[in-house]
Amino acid sequence: MTVSTAVAPLTLPVPDLSDDGLAAVTAEVAVTAEEYDRSGAVPTRGIEAAHRAGLLTATVAQRDGGPGASPLDVARILVALGEGDPSVALLAANTLATHAGQATARHWPAAAYADLLRRSADGPALVNAIRAEPELGAPARGGLPATVARRTADGWSVSGRKAYATGGTALAYHVVWAVADEPHGDPGRPRVGHVVVPGGASGITWIDTWDHLGLRASNTHDVVYDEVRVPDDAFIELPRVDGVYRDLATATSPTSFGYPALYVGVARAARSAFVRFARDRVPTALGRPIAETDRIQAVAGEIDAQIAQAEALLFGTLLRIETGDTRHLAQLSLIKVQIGRSAVAAVQTAVAALGNPALSRHLPFERHLRDVLCVRVHPPQEDAALLAAGRRLLVPTAGGTA
Structure with missing residues (x-):
């Protein structure tokens, strides 16, 4: 039975989704990213920053007092959080997906969702779908x-x-x-x-x-x-x-594009770190910053190319859907795979070019590399997406979807 979960009065944080607003949250969350990576503790300060900025409740439906952010808005939010701290971004992605699902279907018990919204007005209130099991797997x-x-x-x-x-x-x-x-x-x-x-x-x-x-x-x-x-x-x-x-929560949909988005943020963080390092690094034999050399400039260009490709796939896909173009929906899983590949390639390119410094824990590159590799565990995984796409093309009667 469909039950209204609207709660009034309710005041949720209002998100500033401008580029400057999101950049400010990225900077605040990034301050503690290394600390939490080392300790493994819940990234409380990063979560609180995301909450204050209204990013944890951005997908709450307007009928429930939220802004009702679109999948495109969510992608921008999670790119920004992923650039600051991808652990915070993953916690946010799960919470945003839950609110987005409720906005569409109103499937939660009315009292439970009302309680979640009240808690979200007072402070961070994280939610996650708990699915995997030790024996079953994903x-x-x-x-x-x-x-x-x-x-x-x-x-x-x-x-x-x-x-x-x-x-x-x-x-x-x-x-x-x-x-x-x-x-x-x-x-x-x-x-x-x-x-x-x-x-x-x-x-x-x-x-x-x-x-x-x-x-x-x-x-x-x-x-x-x-x-x-x-x-x-x-x-x-x-x-x-x-x-x-x-x-159904594992199915590829526009809402699920928030997950690859956070790893595009990781790639952006690696690009920024590469630029800083290249401008500051002055080998004695060279006598000038390595940023002035053709080789490092070409590497920077390759990093930028991979990020441009990931962003074009991410935002372009969602923009097409917003305009009503659905011809590419059968390829959503493949597009997610390609976004992940590009994000990984961007970070690996930076690490490979810098050698030992990039693998030291004194610099952020090794953390970005470890984090970006986690894109591969999110469904659909590469083999499943490629197999389904191949079947869709070669054996249409098999009913495979990509």
Whole structure:
């Protein structure tokens, strides 16, 4: 049943989405990026900066007191945050995607979403869809979760273990992928859905498993749910697609372009670091900054070319959709792959040209390289996107989509 979740009066931070406004947030978030990368702690100051700037609630629907930012706006926001601190950007991306989904479908329980909005007015209120599991892996590859939602007298009891739950203890709400245990008309097809769980609910235990190459401050730990009690309306059943359940949150859509956008931001940060280093570095044998040499200028040009390509694909794709042109929708997964490839190439080009200094933790290049490589883990992964595209071209009856 569709229930209105509008809350009034409600005052959310108003975002300044001008270039200067976003650049100011980038600069503020960047100040603590290295510190949080080293400590692995929740990047509190960066999150608070994003909240004050209204960037965590930019996609809240206008009917709920938000600005209702478009996918193009979201891409610009996440490029800016990714340039400052990609861990902050990833936390923001998950939260923005949740609000955007609610703006479209109003699928959350009314009371829970009203509470999320109230908390978002007071301070940062992060949300994430918790889907992956240690045994299953990522749901984009198919399969059903082992996490179970069991019926109780007044709602549901959720039990199971999840992996890669980005946000950790900073999450205000978890949206947990689970199977319902109650009888169904078809015993071979259990009810599958998302359960909206408050982050402070009794029975939630975090296991500090995140010791990753990049995005170290994203707090993407494992989480255990041990008979976590939630109300009756907290279970949101997912529809079947071709007779089976799919995690629709992993599907490529304009909203999902926020994820590659944050890595374009990482590439921009690497470009800025390269420019600073090249202008400051004066080898004694050369007697002038390396920025004045043809070789370094050509490298800078290659970095810029890769970023220009990524940005053209990112913003061009979303602008086409805004104008009503949908001819490229079948290629969205491929475009996401190409954006990621270009972002990685830009950072790798900078690192390769500078040698040892770029691999030292005294400079930011190695951090940017570690972070940008994480673009490859976001669905759809390259092999799946390329296979689906090939099937779409060569075997149309197979029904593959790219």
